[in-house]
Amino acid sequence: MDLTKMFQFNADRSSYPELDANGKPIIDLSSHKYLKLWQGPQHPGVTGNMSLELTVNGDEIVESKTHVGYLHRGFEKLMERRKFIQCFPTCIRMCVAEPDPNEYILSACIEELSGIEVPETAQWLRTLALEMARLQVLLRGVPGQAGTFSLGLGYQWGNYIRDLILDRFEELTGGRVYHMYILPGGVRGLLPDGFKKRMEENLKLVDEFLVNINDLMYNNIVFKQRAVGLAVIPVEWIDQYGVYGPAARAAGIMRDVRKTHPYLKYSELDFEPYTTTASDVYARSLVRWHDLKMTVDLIRQIMAKMPDKGEIKAPTPNVMHWRIPKGETYVKCESSRGEYGMYMVTDGSDMPRRVNLKGPSYTHATALLERLLINANIADTAAIMVSLATCPPEIER
Amino acid sequence: MSIKDLLTPFTAWKRITKEPVTIRDPFNDRPGAERYRGFHKNDVNKCIGCGTCEDICENEAIDMVPFKDPISGDSGLRPRLDYGRCCWCALCVDVCTTNSLTLSNEYTWVTVDPEDFRYTPGVDKKAWDDNEKGWKKPEGSYEFYNINRVEMHHLHPEDRDKSFVEMVKGYSREQAIAEADRCVECGICTATCPAHMGIPEYIKAVRHEDMEEGLRILYETNPLPEICGRICTHKCETVCSIGHKGDPLSIRWLKRYIADNVSSDKYKEILNTKDLSNNHKKVAIIGSGPAGLSAAHYLALMGYQCTIFEQYEKAGGMMRYGIPEYRLPYDSIDKDIDYILSLGVDIKYNTRIGTDITLEQLNKDYNAVFAGTGLHLGRSTGIPGSDNEHVYYATDLLRQITAGEEIEVTDQIVVIGGGNVAMDITRSLARMQNQKFGKVNIITTALEREKNLPADLEEVVESREEGAIINPGWAPQSIEIENGRPVGLHVIKCNSLFDDTGRFNPQCDITKKEFFPGSMIVQSIGQGMDLSFVNEDFKKDLEFGSRGRVVTNAYFQTSVKWFFMGGDIIEGPDVIHGIANGHKAAIGIDNYIQGIDFTPAK
Numbered sequence: 001m002d003l004t005k006m007f008q009f010n011a012d013r014s015s016y017p018e019l020d021a022n023g024k025p026i027i028d029l030s031s032h033k034y035l036k037l038w039q040g041p042q043h044p045g046v047t048g049n050m051s052l053e054l055t056v057n058g059d060e061i062v063e064s065k066t067h068v069g070y071l072h073r074g075f076e077k078l079m080e081r082r083k084f085i086q087c088f089p090t091c092i093r094m095c096v097a098e099p100d101p102n103e104y105i106l107s108a109c110i111e112e113l114s115g116i117e118v119p120e121t122a123q124w125l126r127t128l129a130l131e132m133a134r135l136q137v138l139l140r141g142v143p144g145q146a147g148t149f150s151l152g153l154g155y156q157w158g159n160y161i162r163d164l165i166l167d168r169f170e171e172l173t174g175g176r177v178y179h180m181y182i183l184p185g186g187v188r189g190l191l192p193d194g195f196k197k198r199m200e201e202n203l204k205l206v207d208e209f210l211v212n213i214n215d216l217m218y219n220n221i222v223f224k225q226r227a228v229g230l231a232v233i234p235v236e237w238i239d240q241y242g243v244y245g246p247a248a249r250a251a252g253i254m255r256d257v258r259k260t261h262p263y264l265k266y267s268e269l270d271f272e273p274y275t276t277t278a279s280d281v282y283a284r285s286l287v288r289w290h291d292l293k294m295t296v297d298l299i300r301q302i303m304a305k306m307p308d309k310g311e312i313k314a315p316t317p318n319v320m321h322w323r324i325p326k327g328e329t330y331v332k333c334e335s336s337r338g339e340y341g342m343y344m345v346t347d348g349s350d351m352p353r354r355v356n357l358k359g360p361s362y363t364h365a366t367a368l369l370e371r372l373l374i375n376a377n378i379a380d381t382a383a384i385m386v387s388l389a390t391c392p393p394e395i396e397r
Numbered sequence: 398m399s400i401k402d403l404l405t406p407f408t409a410w411k412r413i414t415k416e417p418v419t420i421r422d423p424f425n426d427r428p429g430a431e432r433y434r435g436f437h438k439n440d441v442n443k444c445i446g447c448g449t450c451e452d453i454c455e456n457e458a459i460d461m462v463p464f465k466d467p468i469s470g471d472s473g474l475r476p477r478l479d480y481g482r483c484c485w486c487a488l489c490v491d492v493c494t495t496n497s498l499t500l501s502n503e504y505t506w507v508t509v510d511p512e513d514f515r516y517t518p519g520v521d522k523k524a525w526d527d528n529e530k531g532w533k534k535p536e537g538s539y540e541f542y543n544i545n546r547v548e549m550h551h552l553h554p555e556d557r558d559k560s561f562v563e564m565v566k567g568y569s570r571e572q573a574i575a576e577a578d579r580c581v582e583c584g585i586c587t588a589t590c591p592a593h594m595g596i597p598e599y600i601k602a603v604r605h606e607d608m609e610e611g612l613r614i615l616y617e618t619n620p621l622p623e624i625c626g627r628i629c630t631h632k633c634e635t636v637c638s639i640g641h642k643g644d645p646l647s648i649r650w651l652k653r654y655i656a657d658n659v660s661s662d663k664y665k666e667i668l669n670t671k672d673l674s675n676n677h678k679k680v681a682i683i684g685s686g687p688a689g690l691s692a693a694h695y696l697a698l699m700g701y702q703c704t705i706f707e708q709y710e711k712a713g714g715m716m717r718y719g720i721p722e723y724r725l726p727y728d729s730i731d732k733d734i735d736y737i738l739s740l741g742v743d744i745k746y747n748t749r750i751g752t753d754i755t756l757e758q759l760n761k762d763y764n765a766v767f768a769g770t771g772l773h774l775g776r777s778t779g780i781p782g783s784d785n786e787h788v789y790y791a792t793d794l795l796r797q798i799t800a801g802e803e804i805e806v807t808d809q810i811v812v813i814g815g816g817n818v819a820m821d822i823t824r825s826l827a828r829m830q831n832q833k834f835g836k837v838n839i840i841t842t843a844l845e846r847e848k849n850l851p852a853d854l855e856e857v858v859e860s861r862e863e864g865a866i867i868n869p870g871w872a873p874q875s876i877e878i879e880n881g882r883p884v885g886l887h888v889i890k891c892n893s894l895f896d897d898t899g900r901f902n903p904q905c906d907i908t909k910k911e912f913f914p915g916s917m918i919v920q921s922i923g924q925g926m927d928l929s930f931v932n933e934d935f936k937k938d939l940e941f942g943s944r945g946r947v948v949t950n951a952y953f954q955t956s957v958k959w960f961f962m963g964g965d966i967i968e969g970p971d972v973i974h975g976i977a978n979g980h981k982a983a984i985g986i987d988n989y990i991q992g993i994d995f996t997p998a999k
């Protein structure tokens with residue numbers, strides 16, 4: 001029995017909006033056929049402080065404009081007035097949900113520009129912290145996609161396990177959300193005793209979660225009905241719109257910095273990022289499910305291979321007046337959302353001359369999202385946005 | 398899509414049989430992890446108030462506030478936290494120079510008064526003060542600055558024990574920058590330095606390779622940087638905050654690095670002293686030691702015509718006639734002094750006040766007089782035999798060595814004294830024995846036990862490296878004389894020097910005796926002052942305090958308004974006190990001559 005037809009409620013709106021000779025929609029608000037609708041900045045589906053100015057015709061979106069500017073932080077600018085070490089507490093807040101890549105790219109820029117070699121043990125610990133960060137994000141990110149269709153149950157499951165991962169972060173780094181673990185030269189601590197055992201117990205729960213969430217989401221007629229075919233990103237847009245990470249891999253394009261430009265210990269780990277081609281919300285969500293599975297495997301590999309002891313931090317000049325030679329660099333890593341990079345310019349003083357964060361949310365949530373929302377249903381806005389894993393703090397740094 | 402897709406999600410129902418995972422009771426206490434970054438703690442008796450935590454905190458969550466029981470080497474401040482600003486990054490903990498600052502693993506704090514969230518850890522008592530858990534920098538794992546000193550190259554004992562060549566080589570450019578990098582700019586050194594030199598500032602100039610700026614900073618408070626850069630007693634280094642976890646900064650060697658790296662022909666331009674004004678007022682200065690030179694320098698900058706009267710042939714006082722050349726080469730002394738003289742300071746050598754010119758005469762001819770005559774009278778042990786002509790005072794011998802006079806050096810020498818002067822004469826005579834006999838045979842003995850020797854440890858170590866025997870813990874009893882010459886020193890064991898009340902009261906064990914053979918004995922148990930240049934009539938007007946010292950006010954003015962005194966005869970004894978006194982006295986003299994009322998006598 002094909003159930004698809006049973007759930008087809010879409011009204012025929014083929015004559016709206018009217019198009020002009022150039023194929024552009026003619027939107028005349030005084031015609032009373034169109035309505036402005038703001039989604040955000042306080043909407044729970046907007047994953048942060050950002051808003052979408054939607055122009056709708058009935059429940060169909062005909063135009064969308066992304067508005068940022070609600071965070072007022074100016075971190076990049078603040079860092080130009082901070083000593084390098086003082087940039088850290090600022091920098092980690094650039095993407096709140098996944099702070100560790102912030103720490104890593106800032107450290108890596110400083111290390112590259114000042115020629116510091118990070119000790120072996122510290123490199124393993126950094127790799128671990130970055131994968132734990134991804135794990136913690138995806139435990140909410142994967143079920144969160146179903147949440148946008150009002151299926152909140154999986155999110156509860158994931159959030160519980162995420163809390164346990166935060167416990168691991170707490171014992172490793174001293175913090176649950178802002179870890180301040182990766183600093184120039186290395187990291188701030190070795191694994192505490194018994195860490196691996198406790199982590200393995202948590203990973204077993206993630207294994208179970210992966211099965212359960214698969215049953216709950218990916219083999220769920222409602223989820224499929226709403227996600228399959230929704231917001232397809234044609235493959236030729238990938239470059240045009242600057243699409244990264246899982247969103248690119250769902251369109252069949254292999255974009256994963258861990259694989260394409262291995263850093264830290266990734267070249268010593270065995271993994272193959274998942275790709276598929278449907279490029280719709282369902283495909284992007286499925287890529288994230290596979291990413292979660294791969295992260296669990298990577299953490300196991302890291303814990304098996306990493307040394308238990310060793311230097312955790314290379315000596316640096318005195319951080320109170322560390323001057324870094326004139327130079328510039330771009331350093332990147334793979335965050336759960338895709339390529340996450342930092343461009344840093346130094347002028348020989350004790351503060352960066354310019355810091356620029358390049359995260360996938362910027363392109364994903366502005367140009368790409370605006371395009372994808374045309375002709376989408378209002379009810380799908382959050383789902384489309386979440387499928388791109390946009391993080392507004394990362395846009396407005 | 399299939400019927401399976403309709404049914405599979407219902408597998409979620411199996412969870413209904415599972416234990417709920419949420420904690421039912423929100424009042425259950427959940428302790429933070431071992432390393433948790435919770436509320437701050439500070440061991441205020443270990444903290445020195447260096448303020449580095451305040452400097453690193455980008456949130457400006459820390460303010461340094463006055464503390465009621467500071468100790469010496471302490472800024473008198475302690476960090477106060479503002480939890481309206483703190484983000485618990487713990488950078489303050491990691492940078493702390495004493496490891497006094499830590500975080501507890503406590504993270505809940507409910508109070509009705511928001512002002513409570515500003516508090517001084519360790520002073521304002523908190524429930525977590527005794528909590529041992531929480532963030533501490535992992536022991537020995539990393540530091541935010543190098544706590545180890547950049548090694549200074551010294552001549553090896555075999556390369557120095559026969560000559561008076563300077564033994565400390567000085568830093569190279571790379572070494573100096575690396576050493577200067579270790580400073581955290583707390584300024585505790587500045588507070589401790591008698592001359593209050595701008596130490597963090599000149600160290601910064603070394604870091605930035607700006608020698609000219611460095612020199613300007615040095616001369617603000619110290620006109621003898623080549624000298625102090627070599628032999629200063631460096632009180633600053635004993636309080637350096639980096640010294641609490643590692644080696645203190647080599648402040649002295651960094652000062653030397655600046656002075657060594659600016660050639661003297663550039664001084665006037667850099668220090669902007671080419672055209673000094675002249676106020677046609679005259680000041681007489683007795684003695685060309687650091688006190689006199691410093692006073693002359695700062696008075697000259699203010700436009701005064703200064704004349705220094707020096708009884709010896711050359712200027713420098715004990716710096717030239719006491720400190721041996723291997724520690725302080727004469728050309729370094731000359732570089733500093735020549736610059737001061739180039740400012741128009743006149744010096745009359747071989748002129749002794751009291752005999753060649755009277756103090757009264759100076760009063761008539763000059764607007765004010767400053768005396769920095771130092772401690773030049775050797776103190777005798779007074780034991781039998783000490784009046785023999787082959788029993789010497791260390792300072793006399795050292796002066797003769799400098800003056801190039803022939804001195805007696807026998808193949809077996811005993812030195813009495815455990816201070817730095819004793820080490821200086823020991824090491825000088827050891828070099829001369831080596832030159833003359835090809836071997837060293839010197840015993841240096843002192844009342845104090847090894848661990849209480851007043852000499853710097855490095856002096857003792859280096860004396861031994863050069864072949865001298867340092868044998869402390871003995872009280873000299875008598876000098877054995879045969880045929881009009883000493884043959885050795887009789888000593889008995891000295892167990893303690895001070896009684897319970899802290900009074901000097903040596904306790905000896907007469908059953909433990911020792912004889913140190915020596916055909917020449919040197920006494921080095923301190924120096925006294927010679928105030929014979931002040932006649933008895935005039936002395937009546939001077940106010941004397943304890944231990945026979947003249948009382949002066951904070952500007953080193955005596956009870957006779959036109960007469961100022963400083964250096965060893967008032968404070969010290971070391972070069973930097975002399976410099977500081979001379980500078981302060983210069984300001985006092987200026988005020989006096991201008992008729993400005995200044996501080997009352999201290």
Ligand SMILES: Cc1cc2nc3c(=O)[nH]c(=O)nc-3n(C[C@H](O)[C@H](O)[C@H](O)COP(=O)(O)OP(=O)(O)OC[C@H]3O[C@@H](n4cnc5c(N)ncnc54)[C@H](O)[C@@H]3O)c2cc1C
Nearest residue numbers: 684686687688708714715719750770771964965970971972
């Ligand atoms: C062997 C030795 C080693 C030392 N090592 C160090 C060291 O490493 N570091 C350190 O900081 N300090 C050291 N000191 C101490 C230091 O040298 C003195 O504290 C310092 O020189 C005192 O300075 P001053 O200006 O008070 O007197 P002095 O340097 O003693 O100068 C006094 C000057 O006044 C002259 N004078 C005295 N009476 C008359 C008079 N009536 N008429 C004319 N001129 C007169 C003297 O000839 C002399 O030149 C050492 C001292 C000695 C003896």
Ligand code: SF4
Nearest residue numbers: 454483484486487489
């Ligand atoms: S923990 Fe961080 S934010 Fe808080 S006082 Fe220390 S340095 Fe400042």
Ligand code: SF4
Nearest residue numbers: 444446447448450493
């Ligand atoms: S850094 Fe440490 S020693 Fe210095 S003021 Fe702060 S708590 Fe005290």
